[in-house]
Amino acid sequence: MVTVEELTANPHPHLARLRATSPVAWVRELDAWLVTGRSAVVEIMRDSATFTVDDPRFSTGRVVGPSMLSTDGSTHTRHREAFAAVFRPALTKRRLGAVVRAVAERRVAAVRSAPMVDLRTAVAGPVAAEVAIEALGLVDTDAVDVLAWYTAIADAVSLLSVDLDVIADDSLMDGVRAAVDRTVKVPEAALARARTSADLSDDEFASNVAIVLFGALETSEAMIANLLRLVVADPKIHALLAEDSTMRDRSIEESLRLEPGASFLDRYVVDDAERLGAVFRKGDHVIVSLAGANRDPLAHHRPDEFLFDRGGELAHLTFASGPHSCLGAHLARMEARAVLDAWFDLGIRVEPAEHGFDMPTGFVFRKPDRLMVANRPV
Ligand code: HEM
Structure with a gap:
């Protein structure tokens, strides 16, 4: 019906086909239910x-x-409460507005200094990692440390997902635990206040810090890379955003809708249930497609197009919905806006390079592998 390879390369036509005929479908190739219709996606997440x-x-x-x-x-x-308080929208803006802006400006300014540059590795990746570290205020921790912890943990996650009997190496969390220990000793750190109010053991607290830290990396990198891709590839969008800064937030939402950084979520059926026109069995794997939901024609007209004016339509689901909705949605949006503002304030003028200006790919985290651009002569 549809393969992992097809969903990794360009899922949208396949998701559209499935959504039109069976928005909740058993897909043998995935050994799972694949849910592509917006209302079913919302119901399952909630x-x-x-x-x-x-x-x-x-x-x-x-x-x-x-x-x-x-x-x-x-x-x-119990796990979420103390961290939700740290990432409340008003507090996030007050606590992190200036620092996010400074990180974005530094990375965007560097685009000017080379004739050719890859916007994913020069801007999107570093901004995502530096903002995540700043958001948690991790003491004596840099992007190199965080990416090394992340790579080791992500490799173990892939390995364990194919073998349920393998036990993870506990030392993989040592780096995160040590950074948390250093940080909670600083009384004014946001994390120190969260530690005091949290009803969690030290290990549980560190696990949640890891989830916040790692949850912010590939997703935000994808968000920034996909957004910059649109801006560079389409001169009309570029000109409009340069001229009218009030359109920038709308462009961020459209980019997030068209290519959600995290494209699928995993859920597991607790007990046999007849729901949404399907017969679910206890233990069934359910793959919820945010990319499918975000292009459902019942919710968005001309769903495959980038439109600035979607007033009155339902919101996209890129940050999920229900109990697990993204804790960092506000921070992510601030980050994207800071990158766009820096881009236009600094007058960056680049054009797609002939090779290496890639389309987004990936099964879960969808982003261009390389986003090579050349500086335009002034
Ligand atoms: C564009 C960037 C981002 C996207 C697309 C995104 C997307 C998501 C999605 C889809 C979920 C739901 C996961 C699920 O239900 O299984 C989620 C959860 C979460 N996100 Fe984000 N995220 C982004 C940025 C961030 C940032 C910057 C942070 C850092 C504060 C963050 C922290 C979290 C956490 C901690 C959760 C788990 C919430 C819970 O399970 O209760 N995310 N995110």
């Missing part, structure tokens, strides 16, 4: 009593330890 994240096949929990991302119900609330 019903954690039937569709849970708490399953050993969700290997992140086995590597990082239980956290808000791998628990449901009252345990989930």
